[in-house]
Amino acid sequence: MNGIGEHEADKHAQVWVLKAGQWVLAEDPVAIHEGHxxxxxxxxxxxxxxxxxxxxxxxxxxxxxxVWARSEEPSFLFDLEGPGQSQTVYAAALPDALTLLNQLAPTLQALAITDQIAHAEPETRSVLADVLDTLHDRRRDKRGRLLNDRS
Structure with missing residues (x-):
């Protein structure tokens, strides 16, 4: 044997699944296909x-x-990937997937904004500046300098 007890080996084939709002351990539906x-x-x-x-x-x-989807449970596979590793979790059905997306929404929003800023081309950066100025209630003169609204 490879040093991992039978009990521990079973744990390695299990994954976290969000089902009816609760996290449960279940058999990994992808594991049987790995290596093939x-x-x-x-x-x-x-x-x-x-x-x-x-x-x-x-x-x-x-x-x-x-996020990957299929018709049988667990229906949704969430693959979160960082620079050094990835983590996979599952959602049993659409309501669970929507719950998980809702929980991830603040992070996803930050990622989407970061992605847009990272891909901003020089000719569109002024549009980004205009959006930020509007959000922060700032005004600029014709030369692009911030106006001091303290009258």
Whole structure:
């Protein structure tokens, strides 16, 4: 044996699934396909998952999210990927997936904004500045200098 007891080995094949608002451990639906395919995407597809949605592009933000979906439970696979590792969790059904997305919303919003700023082209940076000025109730003169509203 490889030093991992039978009891501990069973834990390695389990994953966290959000089901009816509660986190439960369940058998990993993807594990049986690992080692039989060339890529992680091929493994997910072999388990019946297809891309559902995602946030961010590689190397532009510190955390990316990809969500995969299939018809059988657990229906949604959430892949959170950082620079050094990734973490996968599941949602049993659509209400659970929406709950999890809602919990991740503040992080996803920050990632989306960071992604937009990272990809801002020089000709669109003035638009970004205009949005920030509007959000902070700032005004600028024709030369782009901030106006002091203290009259």
């Amino acid at each position: 395919h060339d890529s992680y995407e091929a493994v997910l597809q072999a388990a019946g998952y297809r891309v559902w949605t995602g946030v961010a592009e590689p190397y532009t933000v510190p955390l990316m999210l990809n």
